[in-house]
Amino acid sequence: MKFIAIIPARYASTRFPGKPLALLGGRPVVQHVYEKAAQALDEAYVATDDERIARVVESFGGHAIMTRADHKSGTDRIEEAAEKIGTDADVVINIQGDEPFVDASQLKTLQSLFDCEETQIGTLGKRFDSMEATENPNSPKIVCDKQGFALYFSRSVIPFVRGQEPKSWLNHYPYLKHLGLYAYRREVLREVTQLPQSPLELAESLEQLRWLENGYRIRVGLTDVETVGIDTPADLERAEQFLINQGK
Numbered sequence: 001m002k003f004i005a006i007i008p009a010r011y012a013s014t015r016f017p018g019k020p021l022a023l024l025g026g027r028p029v030v031q032h033v034y035e036k037a038a039q040a041l042d043e044a045y046v047a048t049d050d051e052r053i054a055r056v057v058e059s060f061g062g063h064a065i066m067t068r069a070d071h072k073s074g075t076d077r078i079e080e081a082a083e084k085i086g087t088d089a090d091v092v093i094n095i096q097g098d099e100p101f102v103d104a105s106q107l108k109t110l111q112s113l114f115d116c117e118e119t120q121i122g123t124l125g126k127r128f129d130s131m132e133a134t135e136n137p138n139s140p141k142i143v144c145d146k147q148g149f150a151l152y153f154s155r156s157v158i159p160f161v162r163g164q165e166p167k168s169w170l171n172h173y174p175y176l177k178h179l180g181l182y183a184y185r186r187e188v189l190r191e192v193t194q195l196p197q198s199p200l201e202l203a204e205s206l207e208q209l210r211w212l213e214n215g216y217r218i219r220v221g222l223t224d225v226e227t228v229g230i231d232t233p234a235d236l237e238r239a240e241q242f243l244i245n246q247g248k
Contacts, residue, residue: 001090001091001111001114002042002088002089002090002091003041003042003089003090003091003092003093003111003183004041004042004043004044004045004085004087004089004091004092004093005037005038005040005041005043005044005045005092005093005094005095005107006044006045006046006047006065006078006081006082006085006092006093006094006095007030007033007034007037007044007045007046007047007094007095007096007097008047008048008074008077008078008081008094008096008097009030009033009046009047009048009053009097010048010049010050010053010069010077010097011048011049011050011052011053012050012069013231015231015232016230016231016232016233016235016236018052019097019098019230019231020048020053020056020097020098021052021053021056022230022233022236024100024230024236024239024240024243025240025243027060028056028060029097029098029100029230029236029239030046030053030056030057030097031056031057031060031062032100032101033095033096033097033098033099033100033102034046034057034060034062036095036100036101036102036103036104036107037093037095037102037107038062039104040104040107040108041093041107042089043063043087043089044062044063045062045063045064045065045081045085046062046063046064046065046097047064047065047067047077047078047080047081048064048065048066048067049066049067049068049069049071049077051066054066065081065084065085067080067081067084068080073207074094074096075094075182075189075192075193075207076193078092078094078189079189079190079193082186082189082190087186089186090114090185090186091111091114091122091183091184091185091186092183092184092186092189093107093110093111093181093182093183094181094182094183094184095107095181096180096181096229098229098230098231099180099181099227099229099230100228100230100239101227101228101239101242102181102227103223103225103227105223105225106124106179106181106223106225106227107181109124109221109222109223110122110123110124110181110183110221111183112221113183113219113220113221114183114185116219118149118217118219119185119217119219120184120185120188120216120217120218121182121183121184121185121188121192121208121211121216121217121218121219122182122183122184122218122219122220122221123150123178123179123180123181123182123183123208123218123219123220123221124178124179124181124220124221124222124223125142125144125176125177125178125179125220125221125222125223126176126177126179126222126223126224126225126226127174127175127176127177127222127224128170128175128176128177130170131166131167131169131170133177134157134169134170134175134177135157135166137155137156138155139177139178140153140154140155140177140178140204140206141153141154141155141156141157141158141175141176141177141178142176142177142178142220143158143159143176144176144220147219148219148220148221149217149218149219149220150208150212150218150219150220152209152212153178153204153206153208153209153212154204154206155204155205155206157169157175159173161173176220176222178208179223179227180229182208188216192210192211192214192216195210195211195214197210198210198213198214199213200212200213201213228242
């Protein structure tokens with residue numbers, strides 16, 4: 001199978017304008033993401049609506065695809081990019097442009113999910129290591145079936161462990177944190193971007209619930225690699241320290 005990465009990167013972030021071009025270890029954040037993707041996959045592209053980002057990507061030898069500015073999600077942006085590229089890839093992997101520490105092992109795990117013919121969409125989960133982190137509504141939780149397919153995603157702590165104090169719930173259930181990496185079979189990416197928003201998606205503000213609600217099978221791979229996403233300038237400072245700690 002052929003796998004390609006498309007990295008959505010827009011300039012006009014509400015909380016951190018120009019985030020893809022912010023310097024981390026002396027290089028733009030988007031360059032870190034692109035280089036990780038290009039090393040692990042057959043091809044990599046940055047899908048952007050801003051010429052400043054496109055110029056920077058091209059300056060370090062990357063491939064940039066210009067897309068519309070009115071997309072509501074990164075998924076919509078990568079679908080437009082995939083159409084413009086005219087890719088013959090079997091699977092398109094969506095790596096967020098603010099994930100400079102995406103790991104090759106995570107991308108390999110995503111690819112392995114498609115050894116199963118029933119996998120239409122792949123994503124990753126990581127075990128929570130504290131109840132405080134589990135209770136954070138900004139870290140969606142995943143509940144899976146015995147074959148590793150997602151049953152539900154929620155900002156709430158699910159499942160509820162009846163008869164036990166919440167502080168001890170991690171001792172009774174392996175709560176999974178959802179990591180925002182997605183992989184789609186090419187035809188599935190085309191289909192899901194045509195779907196209207198669903199009631200569950202609107203309730204939880206989680207796009208993946210639209211796909212579940214419409215019957216798509218999302219298989220979840222497990223990783224033990226921690227990453228640091230960048231949403232704010234404060235996150236960039238933490239990422240800089242994370243980079244130093246990695247010795248890079």
